[in-house]
Amino acid sequence: MNIPATGRRVLVSGASRGLGRAVARAFAANGDRVAVHYGSRQDEACRTLESLAGTGHVLVGGDLSDPAEAARIAGAAAGELGGIDVLVNNAAVNLPHPLADTSYEDWSALWQRHVSVNLVATANLSHLAARRMIEAGTGGRIVNIGSRGAFRGEPDHPAYGATKAAVHALGQSLAVSLAPYGIGVASVAPGFFDTERVAHRLSGAEGEAIRAQSPFGRVASAEEIAAAVLWLASPVAEWSSGAVLDLNGASYLRT
Known part of the structure; x- marks a missing residue:
């Protein structure tokens, strides 16, 4: 299989801001062409697109939780780029729903939302x-964005933790089934990392407690996570297929 080191066609889901934006930038800086997917934040996705190094990048919007829309999004990305060599499954929702404080109606609806976006959309894409x-016969890479919460538990976000654990398992199943075609599949499991969405939590006592989770006394940057995604998608990372890479600054150690 001939997977190029640069000049690849890359689809990044949920790339309007945060980690998705950092991942899109990392691939663009590597010389790849990127399809920037967004769900509803078109203006922010346009800013991501405008920030990318190089040329040939495209914007694709739509709701991945709708299977028909997911097919349209993948088709649009492949059509604009001329194919897909790398997929990064980053799009996700993470809405609080602690059991003791959440009505059954809200609980059920939020579980459905997390499963449809975090798991089923990842499987479909x-x-x-x-x-x-x-069909192209040149191999490829799929990298899933999982979470530390899949292992340590998420008491206020149980559907998020459960669906991210399922994403890890999905990646390992696909790693086995797709290896004969030269397609590597791996996942990253980040701990807390700094983005605009969570910046408000990093001030005051809560911020101190979050940083203290790691013996490094800090949280990760989105760029650090993106660098690992870029490596897992590289030609030299084929033997990492099936891996779930912990990226949590030793804040949670699995056995």
Whole structure:
């Protein structure tokens, strides 16, 4: 299989801001062409697109929780880029729903939302991208954005933790099934990292407590996570297929 080191066609879901934006920038700086996907934040996605190094990048919008929309999004990205060599499944929701304080109606609706976006959309987009990689016959990479919460638990966000654990398991299943086609599949499991969405939590006592989770006394940057994603998608990372890479600054150690 001939997977290039640069000049790849890369689809990044949920790339309007935060980690998705950092991942898109990392691939663009590497010389790849990126399809920047967004769900509803078109203005922010346009800013991501405008910030990318190089040329040939495209914008694709739509609701990945709708299977028909997911197919349209993958088709649009592949059409604009001329194919898909790398898929980064970053799009996700993470809405609080502690059991003791959440009505059954809200609980049920939020679980459905997390499953449809975090898990089913990831599975659908993986199918859509992988089938194109198989047809092209040149291999490829899929990198899933999981979470430390899949291992240590998320008491206020249980559906998020559960769906991210499922994403890790999905990635390992796909790693086995897609290896004969030269397609590597891996996941990252970040701990807390700094983005505009969570910046308000990093001030005061809460911020001190969050930084104290790691013996480094800080949280990660989105760029640090993106660098690991870029490596996992590289030609030299084939033997990491099936891995779930912890990126949490030794804040949680699995056995």
